[in-house]
Amino acid sequence: MIDQRHTITRWVSLLYRYGQMYIGERLKAHGIGKGQHIFLNALYKEDGLSQEELSSYLKIDKGTTAKALKKLEAQGYVLRQVREEDKRSYRVFLTEKAWRIKDEVRGVLTDWRHILSDGLTEEEQRLALELLEKMGSNAARFNEENDKTPKA
Amino acid sequence: MIDQRHTITRWVSLLYRYGQMYIGERLKAHGIGKGQHIFLNALYKEDGLSQEELSSYLKIDKGTTAKALKKLEAQGYVLRQVREEDKRSYRVFLTEKAWRIKDEVRGVLTDWRHILSDGLTEEEQRLALELLEKMGSNAARFNEENDKTPKA
DNA sequence: TGTAATTAGTGGCATGTGCAACTATTTTGA
């Protein structure tokens, strides 16, 4: 009925949206939304980061980061502690409650990855990651270069 | 500072968000938002589809589709015409105004694809699309199988 | 040293998105 060609952009959109749906569904029981998930996972890797560090690592707007962490704090998954040496910034720490569900939260991503990888060889999975990484880096670099922040 | 390993999911998220930002920026001048773009492109390929057909082809929620098309209609880019043979549904047609900017609208996707493909060989680009397609199909299939619509 | 520039974080706004409940129409099958 319709031309069935798909583009990279189209598939990326589909993968993103379906991934978000899956994550949201799986974490609903803990009251964790699809938007908070990524921050929890980053903190599992390295606890005590500032919001700025999280934003720039995840390439997510700092406003979005602030809102997600505020929510996580309200639900008792993180604590924010003002840094003594720079009172503008926080250190964000996971609480006991967050550590308790670590395996479950990380498992969501693992499971989703398995769903996506069905029928792909190890080599193909490696390649997929490599190519996505190249394209992602291109996107990130382009974004930085076209950043309209006034420069000196 | 942080473990720099990234996962497929993470890169997909980055690619999606940056892509949306790029598209939004490029189409702003025409008053077309990042959410409408995908429908215009589908209609350039095949004009006169119903909202249902667009939703199911693009794998986008029918509510989202309705809102996007409503906006496009308000801005004069599409017309919706009730089907005589089934008064529940529309046929969505592009207007002259939409056809006039076809190359420009399609060019946005083309340009973004070029940005992403920088440094990739032809073969790598082909592979990237192929692997994304496999993963995307897995995601779509999983989603259908887990659809909670009550069945007979 | 004191003012200007930079930086971390917040809050408001606009938009996109999925879900669920709803209406109107069409199809199915007892």
Place this chain on the structure above:
DNA sequence: TCAAAATAGTTGCACATGCCACTAATTACA
């Protein structure tokens, strides 16, 4: 045939996300 089920589309809600303007704190430099 006609009541029940299915289907196309709409609307309200919740949430995620980016942008922008803002505040408070820190850093740079004339």
